[in-house]
Amino acid sequence: xxxxxxxxxxxxxxxxxxxxxxxxxxxxxxxxxxxxxxxxxxxxxxxxxxxxxxxxxxxxxxxxxxxxxxxxxxxxxxxxxxxxxxxxxxxxxxxxxxxxxxxxxxxxxxxxxxxxxxxxxxxxxxxxxxxxxxxxxxxxxxxxxxxxxxxxxxxxxxxxxxxxxxxxxxxxxxxxxxxxxxxxxxxxxxxxxxxxxxxxxxxxxxxxxxx
Amino acid sequence: xxxxxxxxxxxxxxxxxxxxxxxxxxxxxxxxxxxxxxxxxxxxxxxxxxxxxxxxxxxxxxxxxxxxxxxxxxxxxxxxxxxxxxxxxxxxxxxxxxxxxxxxxxxxxxxxxxxxxxxxxxxxxxxxxxxxxxxxxxxxxxxxxxxxxxxxxxxxxxxxxxxxxxxxxxxxxxxxxxxxxxxxxxxxxxxxxxxxxxxxxxxxxxxxxxxxxxxxxxxxxxxxxxxxxxxxxxxxxxxxxxxxxxxxxxxxxxxxxxxxxxxxxxxxxxxxxxxxxxxxxxxxxxxxxxxxxxxxxxxxxxxxxxxxxxxxxxxxxxxxxxxxxxxxxxxxxxxxxxxxxxxxxxxxxxxxxxxxxxxxxxxxxxxxxxxxxxxxxxxxxxxxxxxxxxxxxxxxxxxxxxxxxxxxxxxxxxxxxxxxxxxxxxxxxxxxxxxxxxxxxxxxx
Ligand code: SF4
Ligand code: SF4
Ligand code: SF4
Numbered sequence: 097x098x099x100x101x102x103x104x105x106x107x108x109x110x111x112x113x114x115x116x117x118x119x120x121x122x123x124x125x126x127x128x129x130x131x132x133x134x135x136x137x138x139x140x141x142x143x144x145x146x147x148x149x150x151x152x153x154x155x156x157x158x159x160x161x162x163x164x165x166x167x168x169x170x171x172x173x174x175x176x177x178x179x180x181x182x183x184x185x186x187x188x189x190x191x192x193x194x195x196x197x198x199x200x201x202x203x204x205x206x207x208x209x210x211x212x213x214x215x216x217x218x219x220x221x222x223x224x225x226x227x228x229x230x231x232x233x234x235x236x237x238x239x240x241x242x243x244x245x246x247x248x249x250x251x252x253x254x255x256x257x258x259x260x261x262x263x264x265x266x267x268x269x270x271x272x273x274x275x276x277x278x279x280x281x282x283x284x285x286x287x288x289x290x291x292x293x294x295x296x297x298x299x300x301x302x303x304x305x306x307x
Numbered sequence: 308x309x310x311x312x313x314x315x316x317x318x319x320x321x322x323x324x325x326x327x328x329x330x331x332x333x334x335x336x337x338x339x340x341x342x343x344x345x346x347x348x349x350x351x352x353x354x355x356x357x358x359x360x361x362x363x364x365x366x367x368x369x370x371x372x373x374x375x376x377x378x379x380x381x382x383x384x385x386x387x388x389x390x391x392x393x394x395x396x397x398x399x400x401x402x403x404x405x406x407x408x409x410x411x412x413x414x415x416x417x418x419x420x421x422x423x424x425x426x427x428x429x430x431x432x433x434x435x436x437x438x439x440x441x442x443x444x445x446x447x448x449x450x451x452x453x454x455x456x457x458x459x460x461x462x463x464x465x466x467x468x469x470x471x472x473x474x475x476x477x478x479x480x481x482x483x484x485x486x487x488x489x490x491x492x493x494x495x496x497x498x499x500x501x502x503x504x505x506x507x508x509x510x511x512x513x514x515x516x517x518x519x520x521x522x523x524x525x526x527x528x529x530x531x532x533x534x535x536x537x538x539x540x541x542x543x544x545x546x547x548x549x550x551x552x553x554x555x556x557x558x559x560x561x562x563x564x565x566x567x568x569x570x571x572x573x574x575x576x577x578x579x580x581x582x583x584x585x586x587x588x589x590x591x592x593x594x595x596x597x598x599x600x601x602x603x604x605x606x607x608x609x610x611x612x613x614x615x616x617x618x619x620x621x622x623x624x625x626x627x628x629x630x631x632x633x634x635x636x637x638x639x640x641x642x643x644x645x646x647x648x649x650x651x652x653x654x655x656x657x658x659x660x661x662x663x664x665x666x667x668x669x670x671x672x673x674x675x676x677x678x679x680x681x682x683x684x685x686x687x688x689x690x691x692x693x694x695x696x697x698x699x700x701x702x703x704x705x706x707x708x709x710x711x712x713x714x715x716x717x718x719x720x721x722x723x724x725x726x727x728x729x730x731x732x733x734x735x736x737x738x739x740x741x742x743x744x745x746x747x748x749x750x751x752x
Contacts, residue, residue: 121349124389128345134598136605138649148434159674160356160430167356171432226355228370229379231401233392234353274392275400282350283433289343290434297595298649299429299673306656 103262104189110269117273118281125282137296139303144295148287151301167219170212177209178241181248185265188251188258203252210245213238233275240268241277317456321410328451333405335450336384339443347435348385351378357437360430362676362700363420367693371412372420374427374437380412381440410453417444418455419690422682422697423555424642429673438647445557454556455690458683461552462561469568470548472516480544482519482526490530494750501530504576505541510615511578512540513549513569513593515586515718522718528745529584532616535748536624540582546572549589550719551597555683559600566597573607580608582615585739587641587717588681590648611644613716616744617653620660627747632662634736636743637710639668639701639724640675641717654716654740661747662712668704676700678715680723695730698723702731712736714743 155161161168184202187194194202217238220226247261272278294300340348355375359365363372370376379401386393386402393402403409425438448454454462465471470479480503487500502508512533518526533540546568553562573581583590594609619625638658644650651672658665670676679698684690701724705713713735715721724737 125345125349126342128340128342130343131341131599132602134602134604135595136598136609152434158430158432159360159670160354160432163359164356167354171354220353220355223355225358225370225373226353229353229355229373229375231353232398233400236399276352279350279352279433282346285343285346286350286433286435289347289436290428290431293436294429294673297647299646299651302672303649303652305652 099259103259103266106266107185107189107262107269110266114269114272118278121273121278122281133296135296137298139295139298139300141292141295144293144300145288145291147295147301148291152287152291167216170215173205173208174212174216174241175209177206177212177245180205180209181244184248184252185261188261199252203249206245206248206252210242210249213242213245217242236271237276240264240271244268317453318411321414321453322407324407324410324451329405332410332447332451332453333384333388336405336443336447337388339446340385343436344440344443345385345389347433347440348382349390350433350435351375351382352433353379354432357427357431360427362422362424362426362679363693363697366697366699369420371416374431377416377421377441378435378437380409380416381444384409384444405447410448413444413448414453414455417441418448418458418683418687420693422642422677422679422684424677424681425647426642426674426677429646442554442557445555446559447557449556449558454558455683455687457688458552458556458686461683461686462556462558462565465548465550465552465565466561469546470516471550471552472520474516474520476544479519479547482523483542486523486527486530489527490534493527493531494534496534499534501526502541504544505539506575507577508539508541509579510538510540510582511569511573511576511580512542512582512584512612513547513589514542514584515550515589516548517718517722518584522721525585525718525739525742528739528741529612531745531748531750532619532625532741535750536619541576541578543572543576549584549586549593551589551592552683552686553600554588554592554596555681555686562592562596563600566593567601569593570597570601570605573605578607580610580615581605583609583611585612585716585718585741587643587645587648587719589643590650591643594648611648611650611653611716613644613650613653613657613740616740617656620657625744626749627661627744628749629661629663629747631747632712632743633664634662634711635664635666635709636662636712636714637666637668637705637708638671639678639705639713639715639717639720640671640673641715641720642675642677642681644716645675646673654714657740657744658714661743666708666710668708668710676704678720678723678727680719685719685722694723695726698727699731702727702733705733705735706731710735712738712743714738714740716740 180202251257251261357374383403384405423438427437464473551565678701684694
């Protein structure tokens with residue numbers, strides 16, 4: 097079996113493992129059971145959820161974003177880079193040849209993502225309050241993702257480095273269910289809970305003013 | 308524990324916890340977690356963007372006050388119990404067992420540096436309900452009797468004596484009788500009076516016991532509004548306490564006992580609507596949490612007095628003359644009423660019609676800063692220094708408005724704001740919405 101095939105198989109198997117592990121994680125989370133709610137709603141949970149995924153994601157709606165615009169945008173660009181790298185990985189696995197324009201876009205997003213991720217890592221390492229709330233997992237996750245972005249960029253130039261990209265992807269996929277990257281599944285549920293809570297209570301979306 | 312945490316029998320009790328007590332605490336912790344809690348305890352990405360949403364961190368800058376740190380303390384125990392990596396390699400994810408050290412840190416940060424105001428939750432990148440999870444930890448501590456004694460004593464007084472200040476029934480009735488005479492003079496009507504234990508009425512009105520004890524004139528103000536609106540309402544001679552410090556101590560059982568009294572009084576009085584006086588956490592507790600503690604929907608309406616007053620104005624049942632309140636007025640948004648309660652615009656609607664110079668403080672509405680008095684902080688004297696320090700953010704907000712009067716629809720907030728007024732030399736008067744409305748009301752309209 098050639099190295100290329102071996103790595104391709106490795107990525108597929110680790111992706112399957114990752115999906116199964118995340119599914120188990122979700123099932124275990126659901127096993128905690130849901131408490132019924134009895135208080136009569138004042139606002140609308142549905143409107144709250146729409147707010148949580150729409151207007152509520154805008155930087156001026158959240159002080160944590162409006163006061164930290166560089167971090168907010170770095171976060172967005174970092175994730176854009178990650179999605180571009182995943183896209184490139186999938187096309188590589190499926191042996192789909194991308195047009196030059198698409199490769200250049202992937203490269204650009206990965207470069208910007210890598211710079212943003214590195215910036216966030218530097219921030220985490222340099223600021224005492226960030227170090228205080230961080231654990232080893234935060235650094236490992238950031239470095240692994242950064243590594244994937246780096247090899248993706250290189251792989252867009254040199255075909256042979258696609259092997260390195262797949263090797264890093266295997267490690268990353270094996271790590272995802274264990275550490276903080278698992279937030280990829282919980283993010284959505286967390287925002288739904290946020291929208292439901294503040295929506296039912298009539299706090300969000302902002303009630304109209306009566307003058 | 309830090310300098311303002313007294314070494315006392317409470318601390319000794321933590322270090323002397325038995326293994327059976329640790330097991331019980333852990334059991335409570337695991338039993339109380341539902342899907343949402345479990346998902347959110349897995350969600351924090353340690354982005355740190357919630358740091359300066361918390362008035363404790365903003366004012367003091369101590370790392371132990373960071374919302375993400377407080378959340379970490381709760382998720383550490385969750386990860387240790389419920390995640391593979393947390394068990395195999397705890398250091399990697401910050402997992403930690405619920406041991407004496409962790410309990411001390413919980414007490415210090417989750418009781419001592421949090422007013423459960425929910426501002427961090429509103430602004431968290433992922434929307435994690437941090438204050439709910441902090442209360443979950445408090446519930447865990449409460450299950451093994453580790454509520455700070457001063458806070459526990461407020462809860463116990465409410466459970467044992469029927470109101471959190473232990474006001475004897477006769478004293479309450481005497482106060483109401485005295486207020487009866489005051490009301491008659493105020494509205495020049497010898498028939499005016501404060502109804503007690505009337506049944507088949509529209510509104511059952513509940514108050515913070517601090518009102519009869521220290522601020523009876525704020526009761527008079529509301530009675531005057533009801534009088535002017537020609538309302539069908541009553542006080543209860545037994546249970547009238549709108550507060551519920553179980554919300555802050557985390558003791559769900561006591562919370563249920565306290566809230567059941569108002570629910571049962573509603574049934575006894577055959578009232579239509581339970582009206583909650585100006586108390587932020589009393590609103591949150593009775594409007595939103597009590598049906599959950601009692602595991603049953605209420606078959607009656609629960610409203611804030613602010614909704615009632617706003618309706619009177621809309622319906623033309625009371626008429627106000629704003630020129631009677633000439634001084635500049637600003638509004639403090641109690642977190643439990645506004646951010647966590649959803650009562651946001653009514654107080655503004657009222658004040659814009661009751662005063663001639665109204666200014667907002669910034670930020671406001673659901674983004675308001677807690678005054679620092681919530682979460683049971685006013686009871687927990689051991690953390691008083693931090694409470695006053697954390698209130699600096701609110702004091703700065705008030706000063707920037709140039710207002711002479713701060714309106715706060717919450718008696719907890721009023722106590723804290725009064726202390727801030729002295730400490731930070733704000734030179735303001737602090738009033739309830741009802742007091743402002745009562746000053747502007749045109750009797751005989
Ligand atoms: S903002 Fe939310 S996700 Fe970010 S550190 Fe704070 S609690 Fe965690
Ligand atoms: S609930 Fe309020 S006091 Fe507690 S951590 Fe969050 S912002 Fe700070
Ligand atoms: S004391 Fe007032 S401002 Fe503070 S948490 Fe309670 S309601 Fe909010």
